[in-house]
Amino acid sequence: MPLKAQIADLSRFQQLLIGTWTNQDLPGTGKGGPDSPYSYNVMPLPQQSPQNGMNLGYVLKNFTYYETIRFKDTNDIAAPVEAPNRGGTYQQSPYVVFYDQQIRFAEGPGIGTIVHEENGAWLHLVTEKQQIGPYPYPTDNPALEPGDPEPQPADRTACKQISVPHGVSVLALGSCAEGVLAPLIPDAPPVLPTPEGLDTTPYTTQLSTPDNYQNPRPDLTRQVTLPLQRAIVDLVKAGHPITNHIHCHVDTDNDGAVVNIPFEKGRAALAGYNADYWLLSLDGGTNYDILAYTQRILLDILVGSTHYTFPHPTANVLTRSTL
Structure with missing residues (x-):
């Protein structure tokens, strides 16, 4: 049964996430807010009807966006908790921070309208001695199982648990690490669907008319991490270089899982997920008030009689809200 967690029990990454994050202009850049966010989204959708003279079995809905993410604190109903997983001889203790996310078209x-909502949790995974008996802490000094717990695998100390209101749930595992200077934001993997044999003209064609707003920025479609790379460069040009960062990477391929409801399984199933999150400091690590991330979602979309894997990447740079 869950117990209220102390902030000190959370990982440093989780502690620094607590609060509200929004799109705001980065210091000295004049960019980053809702009107000019450092963001992009590549979203493929199955569609039978032709559009723009093409009938490819899919369309793109690509766009920049702005968002609000709230990581809940001790004043919320869903406050940070410890939710032990009993193992018989010892237990695994997830220390949990819950979040809500809302994304709007930029x-x-x-x-200005909502395009995505999501809630979930970040888990910090550790192993501990297990209490003997069914109820937690009936005394100040509960009896514990003898022996030492096996260590938590170092590459699975963090877990992102996602609930998406399409009937999809995700568990992605990984770890976090601290570093100095700006992080190296890698170029994004290719976004073209696989296997080969599908017409990918929409990925390289600028489509931005009011009735067909599919692919306004082909350069960002090819390289969705460009907004993050440009944000770091713009901060340097403005005299605000990044001095420290905390990086967290999670992946469903790291013993995680994805579950889809039956309709999604046959039409546009989420097949995989990985993400990189960076907390960024401009003052030597005293404060981490910038949150950058990139996510790569894989969608298994049925086109005709063939299933194709379409990457659905996103990226954004947020600032801690003081409101």
């Missing part, structure tokens, strides 16, 4: 016909 451009195109739907500008």
